[in-house]
Amino acid sequence: MARTYPTAEQAADLLDRVREKRPRVHCLMNTVVQKFTADGITVIGAIPSMTSSSDEIADFVSKADVLTINLGTLDAERRNVIERAVDIANDAGKPWILDPVHCDYSPSRLEFARTLIARRPKVVRGNRAEMALIGSLGDIVSIETGATDRITDGGRTVTVRNGHCWMAQVTGTGCLSGGVIAAFLAAELDALAAATAALAATGLAAEQAAACARGPGSFGVAFLDTLSALAPEALREGARIDHDD
Amino acid sequence: MARTYPTAEQAADLLDRVREKRPRVHCLMNTVVQKFTADGITVIGAIPSMTSSSDEIADFVSKADVLTINLGTLDAERRNVIERAVDIANDAGKPWILDPVHCDYSPSRLEFARTLIARRPKVVRGNRAEMALIGSLGDIVSIETGATDRITDGGRTVTVRNGHCWMAQVTGTGCLSGGVIAAFLAAELDALAAATAALAATGLAAEQAAACARGPGSFGVAFLDTLSALAPEALREGARIDHDD
Amino acid sequence: MARTYPTAEQAADLLDRVREKRPRVHCLMNTVVQKFTADGITVIGAIPSMTSSSDEIADFVSKADVLTINLGTLDAERRNVIERAVDIANDAGKPWILDPVHCDYSPSRLEFARTLIARRPKVVRGNRAEMALIGSLGDIVSIETGATDRITDGGRTVTVRNGHCWMAQVTGTGCLSGGVIAAFLAAELDALAAATAALAATGLAAEQAAACARGPGSFGVAFLDTLSALAPEALREGARIDHDD
Numbered sequence: 247m248a249r250t251y252p253t254a255e256q257a258a259d260l261l262d263r264v265r266e267k268r269p270r271v272h273c274l275m276n277t278v279v280q281k282f283t284a285d286g287i288t289v290i291g292a293i294p295s296m297t298s299s300s301d302e303i304a305d306f307v308s309k310a311d312v313l314t315i316n317l318g319t320l321d322a323e324r325r326n327v328i329e330r331a332v333d334i335a336n337d338a339g340k341p342w343i344l345d346p347v348h349c350d351y352s353p354s355r356l357e358f359a360r361t362l363i364a365r366r367p368k369v370v371r372g373n374r375a376e377m378a379l380i381g382s383l384g385d386i387v388s389i390e391t392g393a394t395d396r397i398t399d400g401g402r403t404v405t406v407r408n409g410h411c412w413m414a415q416v417t418g419t420g421c422l423s424g425g426v427i428a429a430f431l432a433a434e435l436d437a438l439a440a441a442t443a444a445l446a447a448t449g450l451a452a453e454q455a456a457a458c459a460r461g462p463g464s465f466g467v468a469f470l471d472t473l474s475a476l477a478p479e480a481l482r483e484g485a486r487i488d489h490d491d
Numbered sequence: 492m493a494r495t496y497p498t499a500e501q502a503a504d505l506l507d508r509v510r511e512k513r514p515r516v517h518c519l520m521n522t523v524v525q526k527f528t529a530d531g532i533t534v535i536g537a538i539p540s541m542t543s544s545s546d547e548i549a550d551f552v553s554k555a556d557v558l559t560i561n562l563g564t565l566d567a568e569r570r571n572v573i574e575r576a577v578d579i580a581n582d583a584g585k586p587w588i589l590d591p592v593h594c595d596y597s598p599s600r601l602e603f604a605r606t607l608i609a610r611r612p613k614v615v616r617g618n619r620a621e622m623a624l625i626g627s628l629g630d631i632v633s634i635e636t637g638a639t640d641r642i643t644d645g646g647r648t649v650t651v652r653n654g655h656c657w658m659a660q661v662t663g664t665g666c667l668s669g670g671v672i673a674a675f676l677a678a679e680l681d682a683l684a685a686a687t688a689a690l691a692a693t694g695l696a697a698e699q700a701a702a703c704a705r706g707p708g709s710f711g712v713a714f715l716d717t718l719s720a721l722a723p724e725a726l727r728e729g730a731r732i733d734h735d736d
Numbered sequence: 737m738a739r740t741y742p743t744a745e746q747a748a749d750l751l752d753r754v755r756e757k758r759p760r761v762h763c764l765m766n767t768v769v770q771k772f773t774a775d776g777i778t779v780i781g782a783i784p785s786m787t788s789s790s791d792e793i794a795d796f797v798s799k800a801d802v803l804t805i806n807l808g809t810l811d812a813e814r815r816n817v818i819e820r821a822v823d824i825a826n827d828a829g830k831p832w833i834l835d836p837v838h839c840d841y842s843p844s845r846l847e848f849a850r851t852l853i854a855r856r857p858k859v860v861r862g863n864r865a866e867m868a869l870i871g872s873l874g875d876i877v878s879i880e881t882g883a884t885d886r887i888t889d890g891g892r893t894v895t896v897r898n899g900h901c902w903m904a905q906v907t908g909t910g911c912l913s914g915g916v917i918a919a920f921l922a923a924e925l926d927a928l929a930a931a932t933a934a935l936a937a938t939g940l941a942a943e944q945a946a947a948c949a950r951g952p953g954s955f956g957v958a959f960l961d962t963l964s965a966l967a968p969e970a971l972r973e974g975a976r977i978d979h980d981d
Contacts, residue, residue: 276786277522277767277770277786278770278771278774278786279771280522280523281523281524281526281527281662281663281771282771284523284662285660285661285662285707285708285711288660288661288662288707289660289706289707289708294662295593295596296521296522296523296563296564297563297564297565297593297596297597298564298566299564299565299566299567300566300567301566301567301599302565302566302596302597302599302600305596305597305598305599305600306593306596306597309596318786318787319786319787319788319789320787320789320792321788321789321790321791321792322789322790322791348785348787348796351785351787351792351795351796351799352787352792352795352796353795354791354792354795355792355795415775415778415779415964416775416778417771417774417775417778417784418771458705459961460948460958460961460965461779461960461961461962461964461965462775462778462779462960462961462964463775463779463956463957463958463959463960463961463964464957464958464960464961466708466775466957466960467708467709467711467712467957468705468708468709469708470706470707470708470709470711471704471705471706471707471708471709472706474660474706474707474708475705475706522767525767525768526768526769526771526772526907526908529768529907530905530906530907530952530953530956533905533906533907533952534905534951534952534953539907540838540841541766541767541768541808541809542808542809542810542838542841542842543809543811544809544810544811544812545811545812546811546812546844547810547811547841547842547844547845550841550842550843550844550845551838551841551842554841703950711953712953712954712956712957713950713953713954714953715951715952715953715954715956716949716950716951716952716953716954717951719905719951719952719953720950720951
């Protein structure tokens with residue numbers, strides 16, 4: 247039987263659904279890029295929250311539709327909170343995404359990422375160095391971001407060719423895209439399709455932003471503008487999604 | 492006797508006084524929007540500080556003219572620091588404002604907000620969902636922000652009609668306006684007048700910013716530009732302040 | 737014997753070397769300006785990291801070429817982590833810079849800054865109020881930033897006249913310049929020359945940014961653009977470096 251692969255058409259429809267649903271995305275996000283990520287989640291049409299205290303995490307995860315776990319600026323307390331948040335999300339059947347930021351810098355962080363992966367996130371997203379250490383994920387959707395983004399669920403493998411080199415010059419574009427993927431996960435059960443659509447949307451918005459920016463600073467600002475204004479028709483025409491076969 | 496209501500004229504004069512006085516505003520601010528809030532306080536003409544450690548809070552509050560307590564990204568340590576900061580401010584007769592961010596997400600946060608309100612902030616500011624839970628505040632100035640801002644001190648009720656819908660798309664504009672209200676509280680004893688002037692100033696700056704922005708990203712940047720350049724004469728002409736009577 | 741003083745020519749060459757070397761700069765940075773600082777370090781051509789947990793600090797400092805210690809939003813845990821980071825850097829012979837933010841607000845912070853200075857940073861950077869309290873540093877490079885920046889290593893004293901008044905209106909430009917100085921320290925053993933070149937580069941980029949900005953908000957964004965695009969030839973022509981003699 248032929249496999250069903252994500253398409254530009256589907257990405258456009260999914261963007262519409264995210265904006266209609268307005269999912270709540272709770273983020274356990276590194277302290278560096280909390281505002282940038284919250285802004286990105288808001289302009290795509292979802293509702294972010296960011297609390298990471300142990301006495302309130304249950305309340306916030308209960309309110310949320312989906313969870314983003316980002317391992318940047320990790321510490322002991324945040325580890326505990328992440329573990330609780332994942333337990334609550336799993337018990338409630340809520341999807342979550344793991345972003346193992348800088349797990350290539352710290353063996354203990356890599357170890358922690360592995361224990362989290364054993365609890366079955368829907369998606370794991372990292373750069374090449376991080377994902378090389380994470381290794382194969384079986385049927386969990388695995389994303390390696392870079393000049394092009396490579397997404398696989400073990401069976402299907404998709405490449406998204408949207409994006410711009412300035413993304414790597416702005417701290418937090420990857421973390422922000424993790425938040426956008428989460429928003430899409432809340433609106434689509436096929437995690438590979440959700441991740442592909444989200445990466446095409448952020449990548450295309452980045453291309454549009456670069457066209458009217460003068461450098462990484464104004465690019466980061468314009469990126470929020472273009473993400474906010476991104477039309478489903480533009481995504482239908484501009485998403486560059488390929489697959490192996 | 493006829494009540495005295497805030498006017499655009501008074502708002503303009505108060506903006507002048509804030510810039511002349513250059514008050515120090517200490518912020519116990521959620522980690523998401525610390526820079527945006529600090530930038531907003533700076534460009535309006537005041538001096539922000541942000542430390543939240545228990546061993547230094549006394550030094551920082553002692554240096555400050557006014558305090559902003561924001562309950563976003565709350566945790567146990569921050570609760571203790573907030574309580575100490577409020578004690579010091581109250582003992583010294585320094586005004587403070589409470590922003591009970593997301594108290595509608597967490598019963599324990601709502602409970603904490605109530606214990607703080609019992610210690611008599613000059614102003615409490617929140618969105619509709621938050622303020623509905625907070626309930627009536629007697630003679631403490633209560634602000635419900637939204638498409639229009641509604642401000643009351645139990646006796647007088649004022650509406651500020653300045654603002655722009657993009658404010659809701661930029662994380663932290665409400666928190667920033669809390670910091671600006673604090674700066675105005677340091678320059679005016681009538682808390683209702685201070686809050687009204689600050690909201691008219693931020694709302695008008697937002698309108699000016701929207702006129703030269705292309706979306707929420709460039710709006711957030713332009714907002715700091717227009718807040719910095721806001722002329723008292725522009726506020727005198729552009730402030731849209733109504734009152735019930 | 738005549739002393740050797742930093743020149744615009746040397747600053748331009750050093751900028752080239754930083755971009756070639758792409759040093760890793762680990763930052764123990766206040767939570768307010770982590771993203772702005774990380775963006776500044778990235779666009780100048782270096783690689784930032786920001787983790788401040790006690791269980792991971794050794795891994796991150798080991799990966800880094802140079803360290804930035806910024807005392808903003810200090811707390812007890814961060815003090816311990818800073819002390820460990822400094823130990824590791826000193827043992828490995830890695831340079832580090834100290835930014836004693838707001839030590840004029842808190843006697844305990846000033847005391848902590850002094851204990852760190854006893855461990856011999858390569859550079860200490862502060863504003864006038866901070867550096868007045870820090871006092872003389874012997875042969876450690878001392879920078880007092882302001883309308884002009886004054887840099888001394890006890891023997892040589894240099895003035896950098898680049899910069900723009902909007903820098904003082906954007907929270908974190910000083911912290912960001914601390915990160916850029918760190919990147920330059922990784923590429924040049926003469927700490928006075930490294931600091932001078934870094935301050936000329938950030939100051940000139942600020943001048944270029946101000947020329948196309950409408951206020952402090954758009955200035956902060958344009959500053960990242962101009963820092964990213966700063967050409968060594970522009971620095972060679974535009975660096976305004978004087979010395980006493």
